[in-house]
């Protein structure tokens with residue numbers, strides 16, 4: 001809603017720095033999805049027509065799942081698309097709202113920080129002690145490495161949202177920067193209503 | 202008692218954990234954070250910091266890299282691309298030509314068009330949104346009441362989750378370790394039954410109050426040639442239905458592979474119909490976003506479930522429910538009513554993920570079929586999309602049509618709510634409607 | 644109490660439901676509780692409640708639980724030496740020989756070292772029965788008959804089937820029946836006899852092999868090293884000295900199923916038995932090359948030594 005105003009604050013600058021990275025990683029996740037589709041079609045064709053299924057197809061799919069499941073986490077956070085119950089939150093305004101957002105961001109950062117460290121250890125174990133897939137025996141560590149990497153990006157996004165919320169907590173009259181302005185159920189509905197491709201009628 | 206030495210404390214911790222989770226979720230903390238955080242805290246209490254943090258560090262990757270879950274992004278992608286291929290209006294136009302002559306014919310046609318669209322889309326709200334644009338104007342033009350027109354679109358959207366492809370059914374299958382294929386097949390007939398009951402309600406409504414749903418004049422009814430000409434554009438949708446059902450049924454492809462082929466076909470159709478790069482990139486980005494959202498919920502809740510496992514709470518709950526001295530049917534109805542209340546406030550996927558780990562073992566211990574319960578629960582979750590206070594489908598319809606107020610949509614949907622209750626009762630009495638198709642597999 | 648000591652509670656992480664494989668561990672839990680008057684409790688957590696099967700070794704490394712059931716082929720890279728149990732056509736004569744070999748192998752330094760990395764100790768074998776084949780159509784009575792068959796078999800066994808001229812299909816156990824019904828698979832290899840029945844393969848098949856012994860795997864029990872070492876000596880002895888109890892119970896459970904199943908197979912299906920010369924030929928063509936490739940592919944430890952130890956124990960078991 002305030003996009004046309006040039007934002008000069010540090011929060012806005014961090015936001016603008018991170019956004020393209022998030023867009024790119026989400027696009028990579030999307031390409032993983034597209035590749036999964038192509039792989040599935042290839043597998044059907046190779047198996048039913050040429051009688052030679054791809055060895056390690058299941059292994060490959062399982063390894064690539066991390067690309068789809070995690071890379072877009074920060075992007076999804078920026079879009080406010082990680083589910084929460086907004087029944088109570090939706091009634092809050094001003095300082096109370098930003099206070100709640102601060103708590104939410106802090107809790108998120110706490111758990112994501114733990115997960116960055118320990119999913120990192122999980123990756124490190126598989127790298128150091130060895131771990132391969134069942135069938136084709138591909139190494140598992142590259143897939144496990146995606147988790148801490150994607151979560152680190154998610155943590156950065158949460159920090160920006162935290163900073164943005166603190167800024168607005170201090171002065172709720174400021175223009176929102178680096179926060180996800182909460183949509184009420186009706187707004188969500190309105191957004192669903194203008195889904196691309198539905199305007200043709 | 203199985204709960205012996207060293208087990209009272211874990212149970213207490215488990216109960217506190219459940220309470221804390223409910224509190225945080227109600228407060229508006231994102232479900233993934235709340236579930237993972239409570240799971241971590243509970244595990245720390247039970248096994249100490251090092252093992253606890255280590256255990257939860259395993260979960261996101263281990264849970265997400267399951268082959269069975271790979272069908273989700275495929276189903277999501279099919280839905281988004283189908284929008285761009287312009288399949289909605291074709292479906293509605295064909296349904297109208299075939300069913301328009303019935304009492305309340307346009308509304309009946311809407312029901313079956315949404316059922317058809319459900320075959321390429323797993324998202325209820327999106328389905329309602331599209332048909333609010335396609336079907337409502339036509340109904341209003343023919344003198345239908347706003348309430349009926351809005352109600353049928355809001356209710357019809359819920360069919361998307363029962364009729365495959367359906368993300369919710371896949372998620373249920375994953376949580377309870379059922380076959381994804383069997384669950385998808387199981388949704389088919391209940392989806393059709395729901396559609397038929399909706400159609401029946403509309404016909405009765407139209408006969409009681411013809412002024413709210415005037416018949417199409419005889420001279421406006423299309424001939425057979427016109428009817429048949431409306432069918433070919435529906436081929437891609439029929440192909441997807443055929444591929445998914447026959448692949449699962451005959452086993453020539455896994456659900457993921459069938460989903461890939463279905464997505465490929467819809468994608469090709471979208472390209473052939475001149476869909477540009479921008480909408481395709483958009484639908485890919487949306488697919489990735491929704492995929493991350495669902496997977497985050499899954500692993501977040503799995504961390505919480507891991508904690509429940511260490512605490513032994515699910516088993517204790519099962520023992521408690523089984524020991525209740527009441528007929529299983531009474532208990533299951535109570536459980537369903539609890540879901541109805543919960544569903545008023547929660548998103549369907551989050552609700553299933555949070556409750557099933559505890560509720561499911563108890564339901565199975567009572568002797569109910571796991572596939573049947575899955576369909577019933579999903580149907581319950583769908584009913585919640587059309588009931589106040591957060592009936593999202595009704596919000597969608599009201600938002601698309603500024604001339605129709607939200608109370609009008611809710612009133613219009615009342616009849617369909619009754620239809621859904623009838624459907625649930627039918628499924629309770631005749632569980633074969635759910636289990637027959639998947640049982641045919643073996 | 645026969646054995647006195649402090650209160651100890653052990654959690655064992657297991658995948659799947661209670662079954663023949665878990666009967667031995669359940670018996671151990673009961674025995675240990677009895678001997679200590681309930682002071683030492685062992686509880687098996689089924690259905691991956693404590694962690695995914697493929698990450699059970701990670702859980703032990705993290706000290707999240709005190710024991711686990713693991714399968715070597717879930718994660719070949721985590722236990723490379725253990726993959727010896729999955730080599731095809733090893734000369735395992737019968738269940739008794741199988742038990743003897745596995746008991747000895749569980750003390751082999753390379754097998755122990757694989758677990759040491761994960762802070763685990765090999766406890767007892769799961770005695771997973773040897774695989775046998777079940778198929779539709781004409782039974783393959785000779786080596787040549789295997790050419791062109793579509794066989795559901797994974798890992799080393801799949802490679803062996805390809806050496807015989809068959810095509811390997813990797814399918815999950817649950818998918819196999821459907822694939823069997825619609826003809827994408829002619830033959831399915833499963834642990835004999837219980838798994839064929841569990842996945843209803845026998846209901847579709849025409850024939851089965853009863854002594855091909857094309858291979859097996861090791862789905863056994865391992866303990867958390869830290870937890871074991873922290874036990875008072877009398878508890879350690881209690882656990883360690885009851886290894887044979889666990890193995891006995893497992894063997895009994897499998898034998899009870901075999902008795903029922905084999906009678907059923909003999910009535911409804913054609914039995915295919917190979918003579919010693921044919922079995923030797925299988926080993927030559929489809930066994931030895933895979934063993935040698937495995938040794939060559941695993942320079943990280945003395946794979947030849949592990950294989951030789953296995954073959955040596957197999958020899959001892961047959962000709963004591």
Ligand code: NA
Nearest residue numbers: 319322361366
């Ligand atoms: Na659907």
Ligand code: NA
Nearest residue numbers: 545585591592
């Ligand atoms: Na609702």
